[in-house]
Amino acid sequence: MGYHTHYVVDGGKARIILNVLVTPSEVMDNQPMLDLLWRTRFRWKLWPRHVTGDRKYGTEANIAAIEREHIHAYIPLPDHDHRTEFFSPERFRYDAWRDIYICPAGKELHFVQGQSTDRQRRYRAYVKDCNACPLKAQCTTNKQGRSLCRSVDEEYLDRVRAYQPTEAYKKALRKRSVWVEPLFAEGKDWHGMRRLRLRELKRVNCEALMRAAGQNLKRLLKKRGGRHRPGPAEAISAFFLAAFDWLAHTLRRRGLFPSRLVQITQE
Ligand code: SF4
Secondary structure, three states: OOEEEEEEEOOOOOOOEEEEEEEEOOOOOOOOHHHHHHHHHHHHOOOOOEEEOOHHHOOHHHHHHHHHOOOEEEOOOOOHHHOOOOOOHHHOEEEOOOOEEEOOOOOEEEEEHHHOOOOEEEEEEOHHHHHOOOOHHHHOOOOOOOEEEEEOOHHHHHHHHHHOOOHHHHHHHHHHHHHHHHHHHHHHHHOOOOOOOOOOHHHHHHHHHHHHHHHHHHHHHHHHHOOOOOOHHHHHHHHHHHHHHHHHHHHHHOOOOOHHHHHHHHO
């Protein structure tokens, strides 16, 4: 029993929460990422230059979709080097012109149609090359020789790997851990985020939205109030005043607000 709260946060100094979604805990973190991103873009008419997330969000599907929209995906990729004792795919160089891989021993791995799927293309070295190779113990135990899979979206993954040494990428990740992550700590320590008060998905989503609105309001008040830091009572009254103002404005625009009440308010 549990939930995950997802925030989409603007990377500016104000750290405005742009979107919130609560999902059941069995939903993987990476699954709602694209929906959240597209909705945020549509709702606030934004065209972000880059998006940042931690390793959990860095699935192939997410990265390819983000890059296809000409947004830089500053998301860490899985570290294959430490997953296996053999040479990781990063040790093999892809030659796009010839559509082959070159292995660390300088031999070629060719595309094998019969062992490929719609999403993955398989490349295999010649058996005679591998069997005569002094590096075979570090590369494979397969008698058929070493093989590699290349995703059809590998071009996008390569692009993301190329971002990793850049200062812009490092800065975005630093900023995320220092500016964005504390919003969750703030929510947990100050606004009861550790334990939801309501039950059922739609209700906990309402609760999370209210909490995020409160966090945004705090920043707004801080910006307007200069040096004065509002106490809890002032913050609550300011929140209700702002909510009432917004409601009155909406109702008035739609012609649903009682005119007498409008007059009284105006007086
Ligand atoms: S085992 Fe085969 S693929 Fe691996 S380094 Fe040697 S020749 Fe290259």
